Amino acid sequence: MRNKALLLIPAVAALTACRQDMHDQPKFKGLQVSGLWTNGQAVRPLVEGTIARGRLRQDPHKFAGKTGDVFAATLPAGYKADKAFLLHGQRRYNIYCTPCHGMAGYGDGMVVSRGFKAPPSYHIDRLRNQPVGYFFDVMTNGYGVMVSYASRIPVDDRWAIAAYIRALQLSQNATLADVSEADRAKMAGGRN
């Protein structure tokens, strides 16, 4: 009797081996399909106007790039245009903007060579004279055929990119007088 019961163990094991219950659990993860809602997504969008704790966007300088009615000429409080910040901006710029605007900002990116409308160069006078808040605004709200990047690039990174664009503009219009004594000596020596 006992022996026969023991035989059941491998039999049951053989039966359960093919079940996938734990592989595909009855729960939803991000981006899964659900027939319950009309757009087919299991994940629900936030209710309009929802604000997470600590995410109230009160500061127009930081979140709209504006001081009063005009675009801000400075970075918002809390940001410092030091080397680390600019390098961060460079890395982000190279991901999100170079496909169209090109590495140096002349509007000659790869996608443009495949027929996308060419964006203006950052080094024309009109854009060189724009305050830094303007670039933040273009990224946030888009401009003409360029779509908004607000959903892809967080606010901090957008300011880093804006600062980096300013650095790019300075770099393409620099004169010898902008270079410090020490660096000028190096250039004269032909070293780097």
Added chain:
Amino acid sequence: MAQIFRPSANLLAKSSIVGGAILVAALGFGLDTLFRSPYNTNVRVARDQPVPFSHKHHVAGIGIDCRYCHTSVEKAAFAGIPPTETCMSCHSQIWSDAPMLEPVRESFRSGKPLQWTRVHDLPQFVYFNHSIHVTKGMGCAVCHGRVDQMPLMYQENTLFMEWCLDCHRQPEKYIRPKDKVFEMGYKPAEDQSVLGARLVQEYKVRKLTDCAVCHR
């Protein structure tokens, strides 16, 4: 009473013991081969997608960074699949009449997301997190292969537990400098045994093999 077994049955009995053992081994081997074959693992089996999206054209051809589309890969567990708006930032202008892209435009008009076929799919009792791997110097190509050469996405590795553990036991064999994580054709500049040991120290990489790391 007549003999049921002739003397030759002795040989048969003996060889059936060996034969049985061989049969069991062969069955085991066969099952294991089947288990590891693309039939079960889908390794290198390209999947059909609603739009024939080509990483080869977009990554190698136009040089778009992974993060342009997989935006959360550095910050979250989930790498992120781009929403239709991301495609439309270029395809509102280029290839905007191509019939191939009609599902993208339809999705943009109706607000109904595209349904991509999942390629990598771990069982749900396994926890995986992209951000830690990316910040500790594990390149996309180590796990996903040469994505820039895939006209259609396929899975490069089995995603078996032994595959995860192989690296968790000896991360120094696979680690690379952090700024090379997104590079596809990466080759170590110096001997991997020297570089790996140094980077593991520098990035303070632990050897995580506790069950609860992945089964939580």
